Amino acid sequence: MKEKIILYNGPSSPFGRKTKVTSLIQEIKLDEKIINVYEADFLDKHNPIRKIPTLVVNGFCIIDSDNICLYLDSISKKNTLFPKENYWEIMSNTSIANGLMESVLERRMETIRQDNEKSLNFIKKQEIRITRTIEWLENNWKNYNKNYLTMDQVAIACALDYTIFRFNNNWKKDCPKLTNWFEDFINNEFMKSTSPSEK
Numbered sequence: 001m002k003e004k005i006i007l008y009n010g011p012s013s014p015f016g017r018k019t020k021v022t023s024l025i026q027e028i029k030l031d032e033k034i035i036n037v038y039e040a041d042f043l044d045k046h047n048p049i050r051k052i053p054t055l056v057v058n059g060f061c062i063i064d065s066d067n068i069c070l071y072l073d074s075i076s077k078k079n080t081l082f083p084k085e086n087y088w089e090i091m092s093n094t095s096i097a098n099g100l101m102e103s104v105l106e107r108r109m110e111t112i113r114q115d116n117e118k119s120l121n122f123i124k125k126q127e128i129r130i131t132r133t134i135e136w137l138e139n140n141w142k143n144y145n146k147n148y149l150t151m152d153q154v155a156i157a158c159a160l161d162y163t164i165f166r167f168n169n170n171w172k173k174d175c176p177k178l179t180n181w182f183e184d185f186i187n188n189e190f191m192k193s194t195s196p197s198e199k
């Protein structure tokens with residue numbers, strides 16, 4: 001049976017972008033619906049956590065960007081983004097990128113709270129984690145094979161671009177290896193066509 005795949009996504013979610021990019025690289029056709037997750041009551045019946053991305057395949061729901069990427073990869077005929085060789089390194093680096101996305105998102109959500117609800121300590125904590133994580137990526141950088149895409153590269157690029165979108169690009173001046181790689185990687189069509197936007 002041909003799968004009917006719906007991807008509920010947002011205009012700027014880095015987690016959602018990771019899944020959309022995976023579908024483009026793995027040439028999986030899906031119906032992407034850009035929604036406002038904060039008003040998406042209908043999503044609760046599929047995903048009680050009510051987060052994007054959420055994937056619905058013939059009515060069956062797949063939650064969490066990592067699971068969605070694994071699923072899309074598993075039904076593709078293209079080279080896997082999760083090769084057995086280096087599998088755990090790829091998974092671990094992907095989790096580091098996810099953590100960076102999470103910190104940038106948490107920081108952003110806190111900064112837009114009203115002044116009497118905002119915690120400057122919390123914002124500071126996220127900023128320290130963001131800086132430490134990007135520094136770690138620079139210090140542990142390995143040269144990726146340009147001709148073999150892996151999931152961690154997609155996740156790191158989405159996380160860094162989201163950092164620029166919601167925080168700043170100060171990291172570029174201190175991270176030459178990461179910057180060189182990133183500037184090249186974002187020129188891929190699957191990155192250009194999925195840039196985050198406000199709406």
Ligand SMILES: N[C@@H](CCC(=O)N[C@@H](CS)C(=O)NCC(=O)O)C(=O)O
Binds near residue numbers: 013
């Ligand atoms: N671990 C989840 C995180 C997804 C996530 O945090 N999504 C955010 C948007 S970027 C969301 O839906 N937030 C809605 C909310 O917190 O109410 C994943 O990897 O899919």
